[in-house]
Amino acid sequence: MPVQSFVYNSAPQRVVFGAGSLQHLAREIDALGARRALVLSTPEQRPQAERIADMLGAHAAGVFDRAVMHVPIETAREAREVAQRLGADCAVAIGGGSTTGLGKAIALDSGLPILAIPTTYAGSEMTPIYGITEAGMKKTGKDFKVLPRTVIYDPELSLTLPVGMSVTSGINAIAHAAEGLYATDANPIMDLMAQEGIAALGRALPAIRAFAEDAAARSDALYGAWLCGTVLGNVGMALHHKLCHTLGGSFNLPHAETHTIVLPHALAYNAAAAPEAMARIAKALGGSNAAQAVFDLAHDNGAPVALRDIGMKESDLDVACTHALQNQYPNPRPLERDAIRALLQNAWEGVRP
Numbered sequence: 300m301p302v303q304s305f306v307y308n309s310a311p312q313r314v315v316f317g318a319g320s321l322q323h324l325a326r327e328i329d330a331l332g333a334r335r336a337l338v339l340s341t342p343e344q345r346p347q348a349e350r351i352a353d354m355l356g357a358h359a360a361g362v363f364d365r366a367v368m369h370v371p372i373e374t375a376r377e378a379r380e381v382a383q384r385l386g387a388d389c390a391v392a393i394g395g396g397s398t399t400g401l402g403k404a405i406a407l408d409s410g411l412p413i414l415a416i417p418t419t420y421a422g423s424e425m426t427p428i429y430g431i432t433e434a435g436m437k438k439t440g441k442d443f444k445v446l447p448r449t450v451i452y453d454p455e456l457s458l459t460l461p462v463g464m465s466v467t468s469g470i471n472a473i474a475h476a477a478e479g480l481y482a483t484d485a486n487p488i489m490d491l492m493a494q495e496g497i498a499a500l501g502r503a504l505p506a507i508r509a510f511a512e513d514a515a516a517r518s519d520a521l522y523g524a525w526l527c528g529t530v531l532g533n534v535g536m537a538l539h540h541k542l543c544h545t546l547g548g549s550f551n552l553p554h555a556e557t558h559t560i561v562l563p564h565a566l567a568y569n570a571a572a573a574p575e576a577m578a579r580i581a582k583a584l585g586g587s588n589a590a591q592a593v594f595d596l597a598h599d600n601g602a603p604v605a606l607r608d609i610g611m612k613e614s615d616l617d618v619a620c621t622h623a624l625q626n627q628y629p630n631p632r633p634l635e636r637d638a639i640r641a642l643l644q645n646a647w648e649g650v651r652p
């Protein structure tokens with residue numbers, strides 16, 4: 300097909316990739332022109348945060364280890380105050396999307412540059428999207444102030460990510476790329492990244508399941524996460540992300556697992572309306588049907604495939620359907636109530652699409 304007209308935005312970001320690349324941390328902080336870094340982590344990843352602080356020596360302002368899922372506003376305020384009190388001039392976020400999200404909340408308020416060191420495959424480090432939860436409601440927005448200025452991808456740091464989380468986090472990344480392929484503002488550059496990102500994760504996840512410390516597979520997975528995260532940051536998401544934000548936000552379902560379960564069904568819903576995207580997804584995963592290939596990737600690698608298995612009540616499906624139809628994201632197929640309700644039922648039961 301001839302290339303159509305499109306708009307492509309290039310974000311100013313530096314990526315340092317490779318096993319052992321954490322050794323370049325001090326050089327990268329210096330390149331940012333920063334002198335005092337506040338290191339962020341979850342409580343459980345504090346040992347890794349302390350290692351970072353040790354590496355930075357006099358350039359470490361301190362460690363703030365209270366990152367939690369979905370960035371509660373109280374935590375964001377506390378972290379902002381700590382950053383100010385310690386005179387931090389940059390934040391180093393080591394961890395998954397929750398920790399990167401906390402860094403973004405600080406940057407949104409202060410403009411502090413972020414250096415992100417991702418240890419999951421969620422992809423937040425490549426996006427200008429932030430999310431903050433206030434009074435039980437998660438609000439998301441887009442601001443280039445929060446886009447991490449530097450990202451260090453060191454696959455050695457992800458060797459300890461449990462296999463189950465690796466698979467679901469990898470499929471969370473695949474979801475960004477899959478929806479990017481049928482985005483209303485899609486472009487050929489993002490299409491290339493999306494297909495390559497899906498293929499890298501499609502290779503990596505079964506290898507990680509077989510051997511969690513497979514260095515090559517960890518490297519492939521992080522490379523795929525980078526590409527898929529870039530797609531999320533550059534083009535608009537659709538029905539699948541809307542459903543996951545609804546289910547996560549209203550029913551407190553776990554983020555990556557929800558993405559893993561819903562994606563095959565969202566793809567099946569959109570299949571006839573986005574045949575080229577589906578062909579690319581299927582090809583990247585070595586299958587002939589995109590929805591089934593994603594379902595099999597999850598199922599065959601031990602991930603949950605049914606919403607009922609991650610705490611969703613069947614009696615809440617009607618409400619979830621109503622929420623999903625409000626403030627709709629653009630989608631290749633119009634949202635039809637009965638079909639969305641059937642999609643949710645299938646996802647709840649874990650039916651192969």
Ligand SMILES: NC(=O)C1=CN([C@@H]2O[C@H](COP(=O)(O)OP(=O)(O)OC[C@H]3O[C@@H](n4cnc5c(N)ncnc54)[C@H](OP(=O)(O)O)[C@@H]3O)[C@@H](O)[C@H]2O)C=CC1
Pocket residue numbers: 341342343344367368369370394395396397398400418419420421422423424426427428429430456457458459460461464468471531554555
């Ligand atoms: N703004 C954006 O563009 C995006 C935002 N997000 C947001 O990010 C959040 C989800 O991020 P996600 O990465 O899935 O989850 P988290 O950051 O919450 O991390 C999930 C789990 O991974 C564990 N973990 C992380 N790294 C390691 C490691 N190397 N070894 C062992 N355990 C590890 C953490 O365990 P522990 O208990 O040890 O801390 C944690 O329990 C959501 O809030 C989502 O909305 C997601 C994608 C994009």
Ligand SMILES: O=C(O)/C=C\C(=O)CC(=O)O
Pocket residue numbers: 400428429430439471540543544
């Ligand atoms: O909710 C946010 O923090 C912003 C985006 C995402 O979580 C993307 C996703 O659903 O993985």
